[in-house]
Amino acid sequence: MSDIIDKGLVYIVEDSIASGALYASQLEQAGFQCKHFTDGYSALVGIKEKMPAVIVQDVCLPDISGLEVLQFVNKQKNPANVVMITSNSSIDIAVEAMRLGGFDFLEKPFTSQRLISSVESALTPKEQVKVQPLVKNRDKNQDFVGESLAMKTVFRLLDSAARSKACVFITGESGTGKEVCAQTLHDTSPRNTGPFIAINCAAIPAELFESEFFGHVKGAFSGALSDRKGAVEVANGGTLFLDELCEMELNLQAKLLRFLQTGIFSKVGSSEVLHSDVRLVCATNRNPIIEVAEGRFREDLYYRLNVIPVKLPPLRERGGDILLLAEYILKQKSDSNAKHFTGFSDEVKALFCNYDWPGNIRELQNVIENTVVINDGDVIEKDMLPSSFGLGAVKHSISAKSVHNTNEQSVQLSPMSVHDIEPLWQVEKRAIENAIKSCEDNIPLAAAYLGVSASTIYRKIKGWS
Numbered sequence: 001m002s003d004i005i006d007k008g009l010v011y012i013v014e015d016s017i018a019s020g021a022l023y024a025s026q027l028e029q030a031g032f033q034c035k036h037f038t039d040g041y042s043a044l045v046g047i048k049e050k051m052p053a054v055i056v057q058d059v060c061l062p063d064i065s066g067l068e069v070l071q072f073v074n075k076q077k078n079p080a081n082v083v084m085i086t087s088n089s090s091i092d093i094a095v096e097a098m099r100l101g102g103f104d105f106l107e108k109p110f111t112s113q114r115l116i117s118s119v120e121s122a123l124t125p126k127e128q129v130k131v132q133p134l135v136k137n138r139d140k141n142q143d144f145v146g147e148s149l150a151m152k153t154v155f156r157l158l159d160s161a162a163r164s165k166a167c168v169f170i171t172g173e174s175g176t177g178k179e180v181c182a183q184t185l186h187d188t189s190p191r192n193t194g195p196f197i198a199i200n201c202a203a204i205p206a207e208l209f210e211s212e213f214f215g216h217v218k219g220a221f222s223g224a225l226s227d228r229k230g231a232v233e234v235a236n237g238g239t240l241f242l243d244e245l246c247e248m249e250l251n252l253q254a255k256l257l258r259f260l261q262t263g264i265f266s267k268v269g270s271s272e273v274l275h276s277d278v279r280l281v282c283a284t285n286r287n288p289i290i291e292v293a294e295g296r297f298r299e300d301l302y303y304r305l306n307v308i309p310v311k312l313p314p315l316r317e318r319g320g321d322i323l324l325l326a327e328y329i330l331k332q333k334s335d336s337n338a339k340h341f342t343g344f345s346d347e348v349k350a351l352f353c354n355y356d357w358p359g360n361i362r363e364l365q366n367v368i369e370n371t372v373v374i375n376d377g378d379v380i381e382k383d384m385l386p387s388s389f390g391l392g393a394v395k396h397s398i399s400a401k402s403v404h405n406t407n408e409q410s411v412q413l414s415p416m417s418v419h420d421i422e423p424l425w426q427v428e429k430r431a432i433e434n435a436i437k438s439c440e441d442n443i444p445l446a447a448a449y450l451g452v453s454a455s456t457i458y459r460k461i462k463g464w465s
């Protein structure tokens, strides 16, 4: 026993004497020292006298609210991380607590394993993390570039989110950097020594999703030739990024919710209960509120995941960041293609600043890469830009809507033989393929003109193969 003692002091703030004693005994067995307070005021006095390593507290206390205790802790010099305990009816308060800087929340009833792993991850001191504009991700060779007010707000939010374990829900148009944002959050969090596992919910066939997510045992289904770990298990101690979350099927949403509430799961084909300590970060380029309203996404899961919402602004709303990113990308692409470009002409800068960038940073990357690859020189001039960029800009100045209207008016409807009627999916396939071709294989741009998200196009393409 002696080798596991002294992991640190934990304050348990819980009005139920029986529950407080239970948590204390579970944590003490894991090597923590515990002190139990049965009301908020005595906890405040204890915190003032000595800051513990971690505080575990019920959000509903008999005298003051758990949120007040949390705010008090965060005003102290070296604040401890606070793990909130909630009942099902106080989830809203727990979510608010995460926004106010709480570290994690445990929904009653929870297992001792869940309590211990949450307290262990909360041991990391708060000062460790700092997300700066122009963050450098050394391992990934990927910066998160931005100096605009809109992006500074995002960085501030990531800064406070990084130190907690709370779920982060990233929304934004396609190509706005949701994955870079998730990676940056992981890299700047105390979990950065653990794995960062990204799953694209749109790219995994529904029948394989559960196994990809939770793993399977040998023989669970035909083709399951050996045991396999799923993303949840592989991401243990790190971050699990669920991209295109709204594409997840409803029955899997129920399983994800259960995992979030309990921290436990079973592999497909097995009843063994496993535990994993992951931080969930989700992203979608759909509007989750509409998905919930239209019954495609579970409301309870949405509120569970949307603890810290991060909205990435479209590139057109980032002002000076357009040129900052353009210069950053130009350097990358010039270096990787052994070219010597150092900047853009004033005319190109003005074009870039006035363009709408429906495909956001991904589109900016494509435009610059295409230009760099087929040209030489020091400065990018207007006539070096790919024709698709000019096309997009002109279309935008007329407005995408008016382009669509013009097309609609020019279609002549005339009766045809029933034998000439094409199945709808073929008409759709042709329209999509034509759009992609017209946009020189730039799928986000094609999606923007077709009025759908890029993920819809990727999904359709996958469905044809």
Ligand SMILES: Nc1ncnc2c1ncn2[C@@H]1O[C@H](COP(=O)(O)OP(=O)(O)OP(=O)(O)O)[C@@H](O)[C@H]1O
Pocket (backbone or CB within 6 Å): 142, 143, 144, 145, 146, 172, 173, 174, 175, 176, 177, 178, 179, 180, 181, 243, 284, 285, 325, 361, 362, 365, 454, 455
């Ligand atoms: N702020 C940024 N700084 C540097 N590079 C960026 C930034 N934002 C996005 N990128 C780059 O733009 C490309 C698209 O970013 P990412 O894949 O993260 O977008 P996304 O929003 O997840 O797109 P989608 O919704 O289509 O999956 C990536 O190559 C990424 O590295």
